[in-house]
Amino acid sequence: MTDPIENHLAGIAAALGPFRTVAPRLADWGAELAQHLGSGGRLLVAGNGGSAAEAQHLAAELVGKLREDRMPLSAIALTPDSSAVTAISNDYGFDEVFARQVRAHGRPDDVLLVLSTSGRSPNLVAAVRAAKECGMRTWAMVGAGASPVGDACDEVLHCPSPDSQVVQELHLVSVHLMCEYLDRALAKTEEEKRVTKPLLVVVGDTLLDRDVDGEVHRIAPDAPAPVLDEKSVRERPGGAGLAALLAAGSDDYDVALVTALAPDAGGARLSEMLTAAGIATYALPLPGVTPQKIRLRARGQVLLRLDRGGAAQPPGDAPDGLLDVLGSATAILVSDYGRGVAAHPAVRAALEKASAPIVWDPHPNGPPPVPGVALATPNLAEAVKVTGDAAHGTTLSTAQRTGHKLREHWRARAVAVTCGGDGAVLCQAGPTPLVVPVGADAGDADTCGAGDRFAATAALALAGGALVSEAVQDAVAAATAYVLGNAAGSPAPASAGSPASAEGKPERVGADAAGQLVAEVRERNGVVVATGGCFDLLHTGHLATLRAARQLGDCLIVCLNSDDSVRGLKGPDRPLNSQTDRARLLAALDCVDAVVIFDEPTPEAVLSWLRPDVWVKGGDYADGGPSLPEAELVKRWDGQTVIVPYLDGRSTTKTIAAAQAATAGR
Known part of the structure; x- marks a missing residue:
């Protein structure tokens, strides 16, 4: 009599060679499951007898893990719920025991995998038909012979052995191999996700901006003041938070914000809005309360601005590692609002060590930029105040004069003095400035946030390898478009460079x-x-x-x-x-x-x-x-x-x- 051990192992050995020729399908199934389950899809698995155990085994590997920790994946074995199995069998017959569960749990594009050694189980054929009615994909692992179950499915893996025991063992090998390929595909996807985009780090003070819009129909009886009937309230991050929010609108860059947040409702609201915008926030502790700027507006006009938060208080100590993000930045924007973040000793030390180009948007109440910044972007009023310039002459001459003074005083590589509707004047090492005019007249449009748009655009341009002159041109165009967006509904601006109609214009030559x-x-x-x-x-x-x-x-x-x-x-x-x-x-x-x-x-x-x-x-x-x-x-x-x-x-x-x-x- 043949030894059972030798007989069984011989059967396995005989099947392994042919099995190698069909096993590559498991790599395809593993990759498909990784994509489907990894994005929230579901796998349903069914089998009878020993195959029921394999179905449960596969579901356990996916909901749990095979080797390394990973996200749990949605897989349901349709066999272990004895109450459901017996109730369905009793009420609808055993042939419907899996089909009814498929109709309950299956969704379009989900996958049904059925396991069978014989390939002839009517309840599995019924389950496959139900899955197709639900718009699901259907796979089968069966034995070597004729297979109504396999024929009913979209794809089938035949385990090449006439012995049902060997077929079940190959099913177990197949389950493990498919999970191996699935984990490999998931790991590759995660690795691809870890290939990060260029990183812009914004540094500065974040405020909570609230725009209260309403209508005015009367004057208060107790004071000569308009009465605003509130219609809507809009909240947004302000200060450096707004600069980060504007930069986060670019899909080509990741954005991080180094700021200070207070432990109050305002700080929580800011954190919530920044996170929702995809901004990674690194917050120093801020004593006191969240600073707020509340603008009361009627028909787009600001009636009153109410500031809350009191005098600026220096942020607390930076937690260990909080400023390490500056070392991985592709570019850095310091959006200073004079409330202490840009003056924080640890922040300044980290900025001085940073190798990325820095754009510094200064504030009269803030510190000077660290030496060597790629570009400083004061507006004309700030430039005049910092330099003590008498502001004589034209806007252009004042901007050029103060820009060169600030470049030398701050030891900056370039200074762009922004002049509102007159564009920007870029002062670099040479004596002759670059003047970048705006492309259109925005009239009386709301300019709130235009400076942040300018600085954020310049920083993104430098992160992308642009020259400073190119960055300033991009920034002027973006700030102009931003202001024009605030003026939506107003008459269309005249085209650039059209100070007067050419019709009837005298020809002055000579x-x-x-x-x-x-x-x-x-x-x-x-x-x-x-x-x-x-x-x-x-x-x-x-x-x-x-x-x-x-x-x-x-x-x-x-x-x-x-x-x-x-x-x-x-x-x-x-x-x-x-x-x-x-x-x-x-x-x-x-x-x-x-x-x-x-x-x-x-x-x-x-x-x-x-x-x-x-x-x-x-x-x-x-x-x-x-x-x-x-x-x-x-x-x-x-x-x-x-x-x-x-x-x-x-x-x-x-x-x-x-x-x-x-x-x-x-």
Whole structure:
């Protein structure tokens, strides 16, 4: 008589070879289950006899674990509830014992796995049919022979043995292998999730902003004050919390906030809103109560602002490890509201050690930026207050003067002085600033939060590898759009660079016309702006420069190189268009008020008698701005030289070369 041990092991050995050819399906099933169960789906498992035990075994491995700890997964074995099994069998017959449970627990796209050694169990076939009626996917593990159960399913794994005992043992191997592949797929998914996005860390004081909107229909009988009938209340994080909230709107970056929160209802509300926005909050303890800014508004107009929280109190000690997040930052934004976070000794020490570029949005009551920040973004009033500047001259001259003073005083690499509707003035190492005008007039729109939008956008741009000049241009555009969004419902703003309608506009070409215009503007204390160039083939790069220049004053005069001057600079084949045509085309633009033609290589002679208040050049500002030969000349009459952004890739020379190449290729 054959030894049972040898006989049984021989049967297993004979089945293992063929089993290897079907086992790869288990890798596919494990990966599918990882995706489905990992996202909240469910697996139902059913079997009879020994297969019922395997069904329970699989459910236990998924709800519990196979080896390493992981999230519990939803798996229900339809066999162990004796009351349900006997009640269904008694009332509906044994063939419905699994089908009725499938209809109760199954949901579309869930998976039903049935196990059978014979592959002929009617109750399993009925369960598969019920699952398909529910929109579920169906899998089977069966033996080697003909299988009505397997035929009814979407996918089937045949365990290649005529021995039902070996089939059950291979089912157990299959269960374990499928769980192994499932865990591997889940681990890979978690690893992919741990590949983090670039991180922007916002540092500063967080306030609770409350906007109370209502209507005013009467004056209070006991005081000359309007009575506001409250209609709605909107809460949001303010201060550094608002900057973080605005930055969190970008899907390309993770955002963390280092701030101070009080242990009160206001602090809890702030924490709740920040967490809901996906912002990781690292909070120092804040003594006292949460500072609040409450604005009472009617029809979009602020009637009164009520501040709560009292005088600022220094935050408490930072818990161990709280500031480690600064070391992993891609960029850092310090949004200082003068309440102590930016002045905290441990915070400042961590900022000084940080290697990421720092954008510092200062506050008059706060500390100076740490040395070496990539960009500081004071507004004009803050810049004047910190420097003690008398604020004489134009907005542009004041911003340029104070910006350079602050850059040296703070030892910052760049300072962008924001000037509201006049845009921003970027001061770097070179003497000539970059002036970035706004693209539209927002009128009387609510500007609350525009500074936070500006600073957050600049920080995100630096995190993405942008130049400081590019970051400031992005920030001006974003802040302008933010303010225009607050002005929704107001008349559409005029397009940028359109100070007056071109219809009926006099064509001012020549020295006499330009001189008359300068006299008219100066008589009303206006600002004369001038720029220069060949303008041989007018393109959008020229138009962008001209429109930006026009926004810096009350008139724009273009100093145009004559035909002889262009030939001396560009060669005998230039210009393509005569000076008369070029001048008339420029004068027709709504952003150009007059054109003066000069014969010299540079416009120094014409500048000497025009004496513009602002001389504008378009160009790259990546290295702090080129040294412009006209800058020293313009200084003689206290004028300014500035650079405005240009559209990259637009060049007359490139356009001509492209046209010549196209012609040659015909």
